[in-house]
Amino acid sequence: MAQATAEQQTRLNQQPKPKKNIFMRIWKQWDIQLMVWPGILLVFVFAYLPMYGILTAFMDYNIFTGGNIWANPWVGFKHFQMFFDSPEFYNVIRNTIVISLLKFIIGFPAPIILALMLNEIRHMMFKRIVQTITYLPHFMSWVIVAGLVMSMLSTENGSVNMLLKSINLIDEPVNFLSMSEYFWSILISANVWKEIGFGSIVYLAAISGVDPHLYEAADIDGASKFKQIYLITIPTIMPVIIIFMILSIGRLLDAGFEDILLLATNPVLRPVSDVIDTYVYRVGLSNFRYSYATAVGLFKAVISVGLLTMANYLARRSGNSLW
Numbered sequence: 001m002a003q004a005t006a007e008q009q010t011r012l013n014q015q016p017k018p019k020k021n022i023f024m025r026i027w028k029q030w031d032i033q034l035m036v037w038p039g040i041l042l043v044f045v046f047a048y049l050p051m052y053g054i055l056t057a058f059m060d061y062n063i064f065t066g067g068n069i070w071a072n073p074w075v076g077f078k079h080f081q082m083f084f085d086s087p088e089f090y091n092v093i094r095n096t097i098v099i100s101l102l103k104f105i106i107g108f109p110a111p112i113i114l115a116l117m118l119n120e121i122r123h124m125m126f127k128r129i130v131q132t133i134t135y136l137p138h139f140m141s142w143v144i145v146a147g148l149v150m151s152m153l154s155t156e157n158g159s160v161n162m163l164l165k166s167i168n169l170i171d172e173p174v175n176f177l178s179m180s181e182y183f184w185s186i187l188i189s190a191n192v193w194k195e196i197g198f199g200s201i202v203y204l205a206a207i208s209g210v211d212p213h214l215y216e217a218a219d220i221d222g223a224s225k226f227k228q229i230y231l232i233t234i235p236t237i238m239p240v241i242i243i244f245m246i247l248s249i250g251r252l253l254d255a256g257f258e259d260i261l262l263l264a265t266n267p268v269l270r271p272v273s274d275v276i277d278t279y280v281y282r283v284g285l286s287n288f289r290y291s292y293a294t295a296v297g298l299f300k301a302v303i304s305v306g307l308l309t310m311a312n313y314l315a316r317r318s319g320n321s322l323w
Contacts, residue, residue, distance in 0.1 A: 057295040063288070079295035088279065096275040099255040102188050108248050110192050111199030112241065116229055118200065119207045134197025142194075146262035149190050153177055177263065180272045187263060187273075191256070202244070206237040242320040250308030253300050257281070276300050 026033055052069070057079060059072040083089060114134065121127040137145065152159050155173035164170045176182045210233060218228045234241075257277040264273035274282075276296060284293020312323060 054294060054298050056291050057298045059291055061291040061294075063290065075291075079292045080299060082292060083296050083299065088274065088283075091271055092274050092276055092279045095272060096253055096255045099184065099187065099260075099275060100252045102184060103191055103255070104248055104252060106188055107192050107195065108245065110196045112203050114196055115200040115203035115207060116233060118204060119233070120225065131197065134200070136197070137194040138198035140194070142258040142262055145190060145194055146259070149186065149263060150177065153186070178266050178268055180269055183264065183269050183272050187256070187259060190263070191259060202240060203237060206240040207233060210236045239320040242315050242318060246308065246311045246315050249311035250304055252307050253304050 055069060056072070058074055058076060059069075060075050060078075061069075061072050065071045118127060118130060121130070153161070153176040155161060155175050158173070160176070161170070161173040165173070176186060214232050214236075215228055218232060223231065253276060255275040255277065257275075260273050260275060260278050261281070264270070264278075280293045280296050283289065284296060
């Protein structure tokens with residue numbers, strides 16, 4: 001009898017439990033839902049509702065038709081073909097890919113390295129001062145940062161030219177912002193300087209969650225600081241690194257807009273500075289070619305979604321993915 005009762009209990013436990021109604025689950029979590037739904041509503045209104053505007057990429061949109069978007073004639077993939085056949089297509093795509101890769105290769109590991117270095121500082125006052133100094137540029141607008149860069153590189157009393165002249169590396173001031181061979185270096189350096197401190201916050205938070213006993217055990221075993229970083233710190237924060245890497249790969253075609261628009265004011269730099277975002281602004285919006293601008297932006301968005309999906313698929317094999 002006892003055996004039969006145990007078998008019945010096991011059979012009852014194996015039976016699938018009836019799922020609660022979704023509305024009942026939402027009602028039981030009303031306090032949590034109350035915090036979530038305003039954010040969902042905000043994203044829906046400002047991100048999803050305006051998405052019907054991408055239909056203009058397949059139309060000859062005329063702004064004077066008013067709010068009736070359906071009054072415009074359909075032209076299929078005409079604007080996409082125009083972009084692919086345009087003489088600027090090669091330069092725009094090349095600049096976008098090269099600048100994005102440089103920002104990713106140099107800019108992505110920079111906050112991780114800074115966080116690892118800050119974590120090794122034991123003097124708390126000095127650590128806070130360094131953190132404050134490195135965080136500050138993030139809160140400056142690109143207008144201010146671009147003004148600082150232009151002042152430093154100015155041919156008239158610019159600190160960079162004055163320094164190079166004082167150590168006899170140049171005889172005459174160099175107009176760096178008018179020479180295409182220096183533009184990518186200036187742009188990447190300004191981006192890293194602006195974002196490195198703020199980007200290190202997340203990694204510092206992740207490092208603070210590492211079990212200190214692991215460092216003590218490694219220290220007893222004679223592991224150096226570099227070995228502790230390589231064998232303990234980096235593997236522990238690797239899930240955070242992978243998540244941010246996936247997001248960075250998804251934004252790989254976001255080569256920049258404000259920074260390039262403000263630093264590349266000289267038309268001489270256009271062959272190395274014109275990226276998808278600046279091209280859309282210059283050719284599409286400034287010339288009132290809204291359908292063309294939408295088509296180019298949609299092309300970029302589709303490629304970005306594909307890159308994000310691919311990066312997430314590859315990251316899933318390591319057990320760390322967004323979905």
